[in-house]
Amino acid sequence: MNRFISSSKYILVVLSFLGFHTGEVRNSHLAKSPQRFANQVVVDVAHRTAAISPTMFGIFFEDINLAADGGIYAELIKNRSFEFDDPLMGWSQPASNRWSNNQSSGFASAINRGADNPNGHFLQVKVRSDENYVLMNEGFRGIGFKEGMKYQISLEAKVEEGNPRITLELLGSDSTVLGAQELMLTGKEWRNYQISIQASGTDAKGIFRIRFHGISVVDLDMISMFPSDTWRGRKNGLRNDLVQLLADLHPGFVRFPGGCIVEGRTLEQRYQWKKTVGPVEDRTTLINRWNTEFSHRSTPDYFQSFGLGFFEYFQLAEDLDAEPLPILSCGMACQFNTGELVPMDELDPYVQDALDLIEFANGPATSIWGKVRAGMGHPEPFHLKMIGVGNEQWGTDYFDRYQVFEAAIKSKYPDIRIVSGSGPFAEGEMFEYGWEALRQSKADFVDEHYYKPPQWFLDHAVRYDSYDRQGPRIFAGEYAAHDPLATDPLKKNDWRSALSEAAFMTGLLRNADLVQMCSYAPLFAHVDGWQWTPDLIWFDNLQSYGTPNYYVQKLYANNRGSHVLEMNLDRKPMTGQNGLYGAATWDEKTGELIFTLVNTAEGMQELPVHIENARSVSSQGTRIDLRHADLLGANSLMDPDLIVPEETMIPISGVDFTLALDGQSVTILRVQVER
Ligand code: AHR
Numbered sequence: 082m083n084r085f086i087s088s089s090k091y092i093l094v095v096l097s098f099l100g101f102h103t104g105e106v107r108n109s110h111l112a113k114s115p116q117r118f119a120n121q122v123v124v125d126v127a128h129r130t131a132a133i134s135p136t137m138f139g140i141f142f143e144d145i146n147l148a149a150d151g152g153i154y155a156e157l158i159k160n161r162s163f164e165f166d167d168p169l170m171g172w173s174q175p176a177s178n179r180w181s182n183n184q185s186s187g188f189a190s191a192i193n194r195g196a197d198n199p200n201g202h203f204l205q206v207k208v209r210s211d212e213n214y215v216l217m218n219e220g221f222r223g224i225g226f227k228e229g230m231k232y233q234i235s236l237e238a239k240v241e242e243g244n245p246r247i248t249l250e251l252l253g254s255d256s257t258v259l260g261a262q263e264l265m266l267t268g269k270e271w272r273n274y275q276i277s278i279q280a281s282g283t284d285a286k287g288i289f290r291i292r293f294h295g296i297s298v299v300d301l302d303m304i305s306m307f308p309s310d311t312w313r314g315r316k317n318g319l320r321n322d323l324v325q326l327l328a329d330l331h332p333g334f335v336r337f338p339g340g341c342i343v344e345g346r347t348l349e350q351r352y353q354w355k356k357t358v359g360p361v362e363d364r365t366t367l368i369n370r371w372n373t374e375f376s377h378r379s380t381p382d383y384f385q386s387f388g389l390g391f392f393e394y395f396q397l398a399e400d401l402d403a404e405p406l407p408i409l410s411c412g413m414a415c416q417f418n419t420g421e422l423v424p425m426d427e428l429d430p431y432v433q434d435a436l437d438l439i440e441f442a443n444g445p446a447t448s449i450w451g452k453v454r455a456g457m458g459h460p461e462p463f464h465l466k467m468i469g470v471g472n473e474q475w476g477t478d479y480f481d482r483y484q485v486f487e488a489a490i491k492s493k494y495p496d497i498r499i500v501s502g503s504g505p506f507a508e509g510e511m512f513e514y515g516w517e518a519l520r521q522s523k524a525d526f527v528d529e530h531y532y533k534p535p536q537w538f539l540d541h542a543v544r545y546d547s548y549d550r551q552g553p554r555i556f557a558g559e560y561a562a563h564d565p566l567a568t569d570p571l572k573k574n575d576w577r578s579a580l581s582e583a584a585f586m587t588g589l590l591r592n593a594d595l596v597q598m599c600s601y602a603p604l605f606a607h608v609d610g611w612q613w614t615p616d617l618i619w620f621d622n623l624q625s626y627g628t629p630n631y632y633v634q635k636l637y638a639n640n641r642g643s644h645v646l647e648m649n650l651d652r653k654p655m656t657g658q659n660g661l662y663g664a665a666t667w668d669e670k671t672g673e674l675i676f677t678l679v680n681t682a683e684g685m686q687e688l689p690v691h692i693e694n695a696r697s698v699s700s701q702g703t704r705i706d707l708r709h710a711d712l713l714g715a716n717s718l719m720d721p722d723l724i725v726p727e728e729t730m731i732p733i734s735g736v737d738f739t740l741a742l743d744g745q746s747v748t749i750l751r752v753q754v755e756r
Contacts, residue, residue: 120658120688122650122740124665126674126756127694129644131594133666136333136404138638139600141559142394143340144385145371145613146606151221152620153605154389155320157232157306158218158289163191163202164366165384172204173217187214187293192300199356199365203237203302208245208293216291217252218304222609223286225622226251226259231309233316235275236301237362238266243297251278254286266299277309285622303362312400317361317388319397322625323605326618328401330631330638334598335398336406336469336558338391343408343472346370346418351410354438357390358453364390370415371612378612392454395442395463405442406500406598408469409435411482415473417505422478425485432489439465439494467498473530475504475511480518487522498525500556507531520552526598528558535562535581539681542585543656545592555595559602560585561615561630567713571608573615574628576724576745577712583633583747584662584679590637591654591664593645601634608718619718626721629714632707633747636726640705640749642666642675650688659686661742668751676750680742692736692754699753702733708746 144150151159159171168191176186187208194201208214218224226232234249244265251260260278289306293299311318312325338352345351356365364387372383391407398405412423412431423431437450442465444451454463470486471479483501490497501524503515519527531537545555562578562585582601589596606616617631627635648655648665655663660682666675674695680686692698709724716723733752742748 120651122648122655122663122688122690123652123693124646124648124674124676124690125693126646126667126754128647129667130647131592131645133590133593133641133643133645134333134597136598137590137593137596137641138330138332138634139334139336139403139406139598140327140330140332140604141340141600141602142335142337142604143342143602144338144369144389145340145342145603146616147221147383147610148603148605149389150369150384150386151607151610153319153323154386155307155311155318156386156388157220157224157308158304159221159382160218160384161305161386162200162303162362162366163204164200165382166368168202168204170382171219173219174215175217176213176215186210189216199363200302203300205241206293206299206301208243208295208297208299211296212292212294214293216293218289220287220289221622222607223254223622224289224306225285226253226280226283226287227308227623228280228283231277231279232260232306233275233277233309234304234306235273236304237271237273239271239300240266240268241298241300244295245297245299246294248292248294249276249278250290250292251280252288252290253282253284254288256288257282259284259287271300271302283623285624317393319389319393323618323620324397324400326625326627326631330635332401332403332638334404334406334467334600335394335401336408336600337394339408339472340559340603341415341417341472342370343410344413344415344474345410346373346415348410348412348414348421348423351414353434354391354407354409355434357387358392358441358457361388364388370418375612380610380612383610391438391441392457392459395465396459399463404467405463405465406467406469407438407465408472408500409438411471411474411479411486413471413474413478413482416475425481428482428485432486435468435470435486435490436493439468439490439497465497467500467526469500469502469528471502473505474502475506475515479504480515480522484522487524500526500528500558501553502528502558505530507533520549524553526556527553528556530559530602531557532559532561532563535564535577538562538581538585539657542588542662544588545595546588546654546656548592548595550595554597557589557596557599559600561601563615567715570611570614571619571717572713572715574617574619574630575713575715576629576709578615579629579633579724580679580681580712580745580747582630583637584657584681586633586637587662587664587677587679588656590666590677591645601630621718624718624721626716626718628716629707629709629724632724632726636705636707636747636749637677640675640677640751642673643669646674648676661686661688672753672755673751674754676740676748678740678742678748678750680744680746680748682744684744686742688740688742690738690740695736695754695756697755698733698736700733701730702750702752704729704731705749706743706746708743710745712745
């Protein structure tokens with residue numbers, strides 16, 4: 082048994098020579114005259130240093146790594162409406178050959194409806210033989226089928242000639258038929274068909290097949306398939322297991338839709354929220370900027386269907402009881418790509434998009450955009466309180482544009498708080514320049530990003546201790562420790578990265594007066610379709626798991642508390658002495674003192690703890706530990722629970738006790754205290 086496991090039987094040393102006994106302590110005079118020990122942790126429950134914002138720990142959502150299409154958006158058919166650059170991408174017609182005259186069984190062609198039509202293409206199938214012609218869809222790196230699950234299929238069809246019949250089939254990866262149903266197609270007008278097929282087996286790499294019978298000409302569009310177990314059973318819904326992982330985090334906010342995806346490689350390819358609301362079939366498909374971003378992870382089949390659009394993002398935030406935080410283009414394309422700018426005198430439509438979005442979220446159902454929201458089934462407002470202008474922009478071009486947005490938003494909606502950005506750099510000239518401009522502007526929130534090695538996170542646990550308290554509040558909007566020692570891309574979410582983030586986050590918590598939001602990034606990654614790693618949650622077509630970094634986020638978000646308390650180790654904040662990091666908070670709702678402690682040292686450490694100004698302390702505390710002996714250890718689809726929190730009840734001997742922290746561990750301790 083390794084030393085971490087053997088030491089996991091939490092050593093609680095009762096300081097009996099102080100005269101304390103296990104059980105409630107009501108001798109408040111004892112609490113006020115503590116004995117001091119070397120390395121003693123002292124928490125003063127009467128000294129609150131800051132209120133913690135309910136938005137403190139949130140989530141950053143971006144459609145990168147197949148996070149939306151192929152991920153949380155539960156649609157199983159790739160290129161369902163034939164709108165990719167190659168309209169037949171994702172589809173195959175094995176009995177036919179596009180490049181020769183061998184089309185005796187039949188052939189499908191994309192028909193262009195014209196550039197003005199948001200649903201630009203449909204498929205025309207000429208069936209030339211009675212039985213042989215088939216069309217297959219490969220899904221997103223395969224289609225996940227679960228035994229017993231029903232799959233809801235819908236499609237639009239119009240019959241040009243003949244009396245066609247089709248068989249819709251769920252196939253396993255070895256072509257075994259897992260379910261099938263026949264459909265007669267009729268009528269010369271577009272008609273919607275809906276059927277449900279139950280899968281008789283489980284396969285993560287299944288295929289969808291349509292077999293055509295009867296010589297005919299058929300037009301097809303919006304061929305769509307969802308599992309019946311979507312989140313809250315919604316149509317056009319989200320993948321249940323992935324939303325559940327988010328719900329378990331109890332996030333304070335949901336930032337969407339990114340990330341660089343907001344900006345686009347070009348302005349033309351920026352995220353335009355108005356094109357993502359209303360009927361799903363009218364949402365214009367757009368290339369995903371991560372399609373071409375990394376040549377070593379080229380993803381030519383990555384497009385945005387916008388089935389998960391702004392309405393669905395707002396609804397997700399509402400479901401999670403989190404504040405929505407949409408981020409919009411500020412008229413600058415990604416500066417790592419083209420850096421295209423909209424001229425200052427043509428910025429109006431971009432600013433109008435921001436104003437209209439606030440109306441879409443909050444306006445009455447009688448307003449122009451409130452009516453669109455109501456038409457989608459949500460007459461009540463979404464109570465939007467914050468909006469982001471630009472993602473990772475830098476330089477004067479950004480601040481010139483930001484100021485125009487700020488003036489327009491604040492004049493029409495003075496209560497909306499605006500998130501601005503300090504760019505992609507965590508320090509340096511452009512970072513300083515940006516901060517100065519935003520300070521001058523009296524910006525509400527500055528979004529800082531840092532993707533850095535684990536040591537940087539340890540060294541920067543004190544980052545915000547010295548920040549100006551009079552300036553803008555902080556949104557640590559994208560961060561993740563990138564461990565250069567983790568060589569397998571799927572294992573970059575190793576324990577070292579998570580532990581260093583945990584240590585850093587004690588600094589965020591301690592500075593909760595200033596830091597009011599933070600989020601790990603990116604959120605999701607498909608094991609067969611990622612472009613960027615590390616990521617918080619990984620999945621394939623059937624399964625998903627949280628990384629150790631996920632469990633760190635979960636521990637912090639679920640044990641946030643309402644106020645920061647003064648906590649010192651040897652009379653100084655716990656910011657790395659002997660590899661120890663920590664913060665203490667108070668939970669006003671439950672009357673609990675919460676310790677968040679990180680031991681980055683290899684060995685176990687015993688900490689004498691003293692609670693000051695407590696009238697009584699409960700005789701038990703809830704202790705949650707996240708620990709692992711191997712810093713390169715990581716969870717995986719095969720071993721999703723290698724590094725997960727363990728919860729126990731432990732005895733608390735009174736206002737003085739000793740807490741043993743395992744080497745390389747994160748510990749939460751919740752203790753009921755009467756002040
Ligand atoms: O999280 C991945 C990317 O990192 C985001 O899109 C961008 O904002 C940052 O550069």
